[in-house]
Amino acid sequence: MTQPTAIIGVVGLAVMGSNLARNLASREGNTVAVYNRSFEKTEALLAEHPEAGFVAAKDYTEFAASLARPRTAIIMVKAGRPTDAVIDQLVQVFEPGDIIIDGGNALFTDTIRREKAVRETGINFVGAGISGGEEGALNGPSIMPGGSAEAWESMGPILKSIAAVADGEPCVTHVGTDGAGHFVKMIHNGIEYADMQLIAEAYDLLRRVGGFTPAEIADIFAEWNTGELESYLIEITAEVLRQVDAATGSPLVDVILDQAGAKGTGAWTVQSALDLGVPVSGIAEAVFARSLSSAPAQRAAAQSLPASTETWSVDDRDAFVEDVRRALYASKIIAYSQGFDAIVAGAAEYNWDIKKGEIAKIWRAGCIIRAQFLNRITEAYADDPELVALVTAPYFADAVGSALPSWRRIVAGAALAGIPTPAFASSLSYYDGLRADRLPAALVQGQRDFFGAHTYKRVDREGTFHTLWSGDRSEIEATDTH
Numbered sequence: 001m002t003q004p005t006a007i008i009g010v011v012g013l014a015v016m017g018s019n020l021a022r023n024l025a026s027r028e029g030n031t032v033a034v035y036n037r038s039f040e041k042t043e044a045l046l047a048e049h050p051e052a053g054f055v056a057a058k059d060y061t062e063f064a065a066s067l068a069r070p071r072t073a074i075i076m077v078k079a080g081r082p083t084d085a086v087i088d089q090l091v092q093v094f095e096p097g098d099i100i101i102d103g104g105n106a107l108f109t110d111t112i113r114r115e116k117a118v119r120e121t122g123i124n125f126v127g128a129g130i131s132g133g134e135e136g137a138l139n140g141p142s143i144m145p146g147g148s149a150e151a152w153e154s155m156g157p158i159l160k161s162i163a164a165v166a167d168g169e170p171c172v173t174h175v176g177t178d179g180a181g182h183f184v185k186m187i188h189n190g191i192e193y194a195d196m197q198l199i200a201e202a203y204d205l206l207r208r209v210g211g212f213t214p215a216e217i218a219d220i221f222a223e224w225n226t227g228e229l230e231s232y233l234i235e236i237t238a239e240v241l242r243q244v245d246a247a248t249g250s251p252l253v254d255v256i257l258d259q260a261g262a263k264g265t266g267a268w269t270v271q272s273a274l275d276l277g278v279p280v281s282g283i284a285e286a287v288f289a290r291s292l293s294s295a296p297a298q299r300a301a302a303q304s305l306p307a308s309t310e311t312w313s314v315d316d317r318d319a320f321v322e323d324v325r326r327a328l329y330a331s332k333i334i335a336y337s338q339g340f341d342a343i344v345a346g347a348a349e350y351n352w353d354i355k356k357g358e359i360a361k362i363w364r365a366g367c368i369i370r371a372q373f374l375n376r377i378t379e380a381y382a383d384d385p386e387l388v389a390l391v392t393a394p395y396f397a398d399a400v401g402s403a404l405p406s407w408r409r410i411v412a413g414a415a416l417a418g419i420p421t422p423a424f425a426s427s428l429s430y431y432d433g434l435r436a437d438r439l440p441a442a443l444v445q446g447q448r449d450f451f452g453a454h455t456y457k458r459v460d461r462e463g464t465f466h467t468l469w470s471g472d473r474s475e476i477e478a479t480d481t482h
Contacts, residue, residue, distance in 0.1 A: 006055045006066050008158055009033035009073040011086055013041045017076030019137035020103065020130070020162070021045070025052035027161040033073075035063040064093035071098040072155055074128075079106045087114060087125070096122025099151050103130045105265055108179035108186055108272075111146065112350070115178040124151035127178070129185020131367035132164065140164035142367035143172040144188070144359075146181030164366025171362040176352030183272075183346050184359055187339050190269025190283040192233075192369050193262075194335035197286035197423040199237050202328045205410065208419060209312050210320050214251040218242040224325055228399075229332075231371030260290040269342065276345040280338040281430045282331065285422040308418030326406035331427040333400055336377065337390035338430070357381035389434070400431065454481050 007029075010021040013036040025032045033055040036042045042056050057063035064071060071094055075086050083102055090100050100123060102111065111127030118125035126147030130137065143163050145152065152174040163172040175181045199221075206212045206220060218241035225234045243252040266287040273280040292299075314320040340356055347354040360377035364370055380393035387393055391400060400407075411428050414421040433439060448454040450469045455478045457464055466478035 004066060004068045006031045006033035007068055007072070008155075009035065009057075009063055009067050009071070010076060011035050011063070011073055011090070012076035013045055014076070015134050016103075016130075016137050017074075018045050019134055020074065020076060020141075021054065022049055022052055023138050023140070023162045024158070025049075025054060030158070030161065031055060033057055033063055033066040035060065060089045060093045064090075069095070069098070070154055071095070072101065072158065073099070074101045074103045076103050079104045079110075083110075084114070087118065091118060091121055091123060094123050097124070099124040099126060099147075099155055101126045101128050101145070101147075101155065102182075103128050105129075105185070105189070105263065106182050107268055108183035111179035111182045115147065119148075124148055124154075126151050126155065127180075127182040128159075129175075129181050129188065131185060131188055131363075131369075133368065136164065136366045140171070140366050142188075142362050142365065142370070144175050144181045144184045144362065145172065146175050146178055146183075148177065149174070163362075166361070166364035166366075166370075169361065171364065171366045173355070173358045173362050175359070176347065176354050179350065180347075180352040180354060183350070183352075184343060184354065186265050186268050186272065187342050187346075188363065188367060188369060189265035190273075190280065190342070191335050191339040193266035193269070193286040193290075194282045194339075194423060195231075195233050195332060195369055197289050198282075198328055198331050198335065198427075199233060200289075201421045201424050202324050203237070203241070205324050205414065205419065205421070206321065209314060209413070209417070210317055210324075212317075214241040214253050220321055224328075228373060229325065229329055229371075231373075232368060233371075259294045259296065261294070262287070262290050266290070269339075272346070273338075273342050276342065276349060278338070278342045278345045279430060280342055281426040282335045282338055282423050285426045289420075289422050308416065310416040310418070312413050312417035312419070323406035323410050326403035327410040327424055330400045330403035330407045330431075331424050333373075333391055333396050334427040334430055335423075337396070340377075340390050355381075356387075357385070391431070391434070453478075455479070 008024055010017050010032060013034060021032050021034050024030050031053060034042055034045060035057045039058055046054055046056055055066045057066055073090060075083060077083055077086055083104060083106060087100060100118060106127055115125040124147060126145050129144035130141045132141035140163055143159050145159060159172045160170040163170040165171065175184050203217055206217050218238040221234055221238040221241065225238065241253060245252045245255045248255055266283065270280060270284045270287055343354055343356060343359065357378045360374045364374045376395050377390065380390060380395060381387055390396060407428055411421060411425045445456040449456050449466055453466055455464045455466045464478050464480040465475050467473055467475050
């Protein structure tokens, strides 16, 4: 039998799994066991990185035997049935007290189901969101583990050793029980969708209205990256826009097909938010924008539809650039505010004790949405842990307020010129709806009561009421049917 020499193992050695295993092995004191369904991939990893000192296993029994107790294994395989299959295999060779960590992009409700089932065996199951892509997995990701407090006590030091570091603090925290980690990672990805769409809309405006070339826009984004918009996504956008296609000599962005793909986490965010009754309109529009881009038949059929008769010309290009920048920042604030609203609602629904300021902290490095202003979010929740809406925190309220004239000019100008800005526009509409002292929802309730007797409440007295629309139209007290 193999001597139990490894302190942690990795199952699944595709790019993410391999890089995470290398990250683990590079930390002092870590010996890492590795297993892949295809042993050829394991052999290739060992040959390419002999310095890692990996302990290779040909089957699950050998893998389990190579791990010191309590055994800890991170699964890095495709979400869904492949993950379930690996869990089933590990449960057969692990013992009570051991830990199985799913580091993939699993749907959080699947994680809740898996944790409950595995818990009955005495084995700890942890759903851990891992963000940062291939580079993060290798050099330090942001890690969002759920699971039990017992599991966190055992695996916490290992995860802290491989996580990204921001201001001297590792970007990992125990998010909450069962599916909390994967839920927060899902929301992270939803915000990522919105952030990317907003940046794309800013690029489109700068190019179509401002008349800037991709290289010039790259310089604009690089400049923005030195201020309050400083972030990983702004940084890489400048790099993408600078890239020239070797085959054609054209900007690479001009030869990439304008059909955006998606892996599903953005849609999960929107679906979950709908179930929780939380508006995440900026995220939703970003998801829908990708769907629209990937509908070539409909887009081709719509080419003959009437276009705008308005043209948008700018006399002061510098002022226009600043308007776009401010609109982007304000819309970005809304995306994060909506995302944290969803986290709050999810925590309440599933009884998770999620500390919002800690989430902002661990997103400051390693993850895709890492950005300077996450420090501001941490500060906002430190100042007011019960903050009802992030956008109402003094810093963010002031930032949005100062950006508001620019934001309105950009959204209005785009609408008149027929330039789609779904994320900018929906974010502004959400902001105006949130701050409105009265919404037309009163009429909607009246309509619902008329056709479905769904009842309504009044502004002038307590209780629930229904109007006898098909009778004498008198009002009666009723049972609330919402």
